[in-house]
Amino acid sequence: MLFNSVEFLLFLPLVFTLYWFAFSRSLHWQNVLMLVASYFFYGWWSWKFMVLLAISTLLDFLYGFGVASTNRKKARFFLWLSVVNNLGILAVFKYYNFFAIQFQQGLALLGLHPHVVLLKVAIPIGISFYTFHGMSYVFDIYREKQKPVRNFIDYAVFVSFFPLLVAGPIERASHLLPQIRKRRFFNYQQAADGCRLILWGLFKKVVIADSLAIIVDKIFTHYHDQHAISLLAGAIAFSFQIYGDFSGYTDIALGTAKLFGFELLTNFRFPYFSRDIAEFWRRWHISLSSWFRDYLYIPLGGSKQGKLKAVRNTFIIFLVSGFWHGASWKYIVWGGIHACGFLPLLLLNRNRRYPSDVVARESSLPSVKELSQMMITFAFVTFAWVFFRAADMKEAIGYVTCSVTNFKQPKDWLLCLSVCCYVIPLIACDWWLRRDERSLRVPQRIKPIVYIVLALLVFFFFGKQTNFIYFQF
Template identity: 70%
Template sequence: MLFNSLAFLVFLPIVFGLYWFVFNKRLSWQNGLLLIASYFFYGWWSWQFMALLALSTFLDYVYGFSVASLNRKRARLFLWLSIINNLGILAVFKYYNFFALQFQQGFDTLGLHIHPTLLEVALPIGISFYTFHGMSYVFDIYRGRQKPVTNFIEYAVFVSFFPLLVAGPIERATHLLPQIQQRRSFSYRQAAEGCRLILWGMFKKVVVADSLAGIADGIFNNYTEHNGLTLILGAIAFSFQIYGDFSGYSDIALGTAKLFGFELLSNFKFPYFSRDIAEFWRRWHISLSSWFRDYLYIPLGGSKGGKLKAVKNTFIIFLVSGFWHGASWNFIAWGFIHACGFLPLLLMNRNRTHVNEVVAADRLFPNGKELLQMFTTFCFVTFAWIFFRIHDIAAALDYTKSIFTNFHNQAEALSYLSIFLYIIPLLVIDWQFRRNERRLEIRKRNIFIALSSRVVLYAIYTLTAMFLLNSIIQKENVSFIYFQF
């Protein structure tokens, strides 16, 4: 079920009403309703894979008790069983065909021709997310940060909670499970914040991302016919398309969770205002990058043991992160490019320069140095997005080469400047709320600025409703990009 669909617009108020007005007498009833609603939400897309979700959930629930054993050998055994189980599910459904084809090509170079059997099955939506939920739960039990959950429904809600089930954020058991286990009461303020986040996320998706998608697709799919300046605009369009699409999904997820009394982990904190690549990765897909940091980078030794080990572990993290996005060499190349961009910061001990502070936190505008840093970081990220967008690495290199060598008919690019009609409002509003991505409220002492900003916000919400209604009527509900991962 898509957030930007008529089905969801009917589903959400029904579940909300039942949750707060019918099943509100007991916590167990509310959790049971959330579990049923979550499986219904998932099964709306494909009921066949509900059994896979249930199996993954059950196995990690059972493993958790053995991983908590005081016998460390037994605990380690079941920890590895959980890892093998979760990575095995990913390997079969997401990576089997990729590796089978790579082996086939390898044997072909040796003159040996094999014909591996390929899986002709769609990738189960959300598989990369819910398997990581399960692994984080088992890891945290092994480390003593989380006790095994005895109530299966509570654990199953943690894994399958419908706002985050198919595209995150990737939650931690230590953060979400306590909220599932405690009594929840309705908060008007929290619900209002949730509605604002949902509307803002819808704006990013149906107005910005979906509008830019047609432009970006037209340029990327026919890049040999366009000049360098148009190709640059195409890359910029995709940069904001994927940002609007994925961060929009995350905003809707966070907002929807708020309606039910939950606070999910932040997944985006205005990444295009980053001043270097390290800061970008602290602000882009935060739940994934922090997951790899806590459960892979640190166990590998992190930065302990000298620069050489830190460099090795950094490249491992970025390459694995790229491969997590899909079974294709272009995603690995994308991760490698980001690793190369991160490397100078690591070697100069500048990778933690911008950890907590927001750019121009106490000023209305950034200074010249900050503008240059944000611009160069955005250019690097946009260059890397070319390899993310084009699955053929040779074609991605050709696209990049054409930017610097194809100068015919430069006036053509003027017809694509319309992308900034979507990008500029998004940047202006993002800048307004850069200090807190969850509080889309106007609080200014200057009444004129406050009223003007409020008018702009409500105009955006109205525009969003119009675009969403039109897409529903035209039956053009565009799926979210990260559903394929």
């Protein structure tokens, strides 16, 4: 079920009404309702995927008790069992065909031509997200940051909570489970903030991202025939398409959770206002970046065992992060590009210059230095996005090549203007909101006008239901 669908617009009020009016007196039955609603939401695509989700949830729930053992040898055994189980699910459904094809091509170079059996099965939606939920739960128990949950319903809600199930944010058990196990009461202000976030998220998805998607598809499909300026516009358009699409989903997820009394982790903090690549990754897909930091980078030694190992660990997490997005060389190269951009900052000890600052906190406009830093960072990120968006490495290289050689093709200024019409308003809105972490609270006198305009725009652009980009991951 898509957030930007008529079905969801019917589903959400129904669950909300039952949750607060029929089951509000019992925490247990509220959680049961949330679990049923989450599985219905997920099973809307396929009941087979729902079975896989249930099996994965049950196994990690059971592993948690073994990992909590005072016998460290036994605890490590169940920890690795969970890791093998979760990565095994990913390997079979998401990565098997990729490795099988690479193996076949490698042997072909040696003159061998084995027959490789490929799996003809769709990748379960959200598989990378809920497997990471399960692993973080088990890891935290092993590190004594979390005690095993004895109520299976509570744990199952943590893994399958429908606002975040298919595209995050990747929640931590220590953050979400206490909210699931605690009695919740309706809070008008929290619900109002949730509605504002949902509306803003729908605007970014339906009005901005889906409109830019049409332009991006046209340019990337026929990149050979496009002028270099149009190709540049196409790359910029995709940068804002994926931002509007993914951050729009996150806003809807956070807003929906607020309607039910939950606070999810922040996943975006205006990433295109970053002044270097390190800051970008503290602002973009924060839950994934912090997951890899806490469960991969730090266990590998982080940056405390010398520069050489720090460089190694940096490349590992960026390459793995790229591969997490999909079984394709283009994602690995995308991760490698970001690793190369991060590396100079690491070597010069400048990767923590802007840990939590708001750009131009005390002024309405950025300084010349800040503006140049943001533009350079955005240019680097946009270049990397070309590899992320292209169908394969051949198309990505061809797109980049044509971007610096296709100056004899006719210019399509109308197309470039169309990109600006969607990008500039989004930049302006984000700049206005950058200090208050997306509260979306506007002056009382213009509040109704702003919300009505946003709602009308969403209604006007509401047409074909398109998947969120991160559903495929």
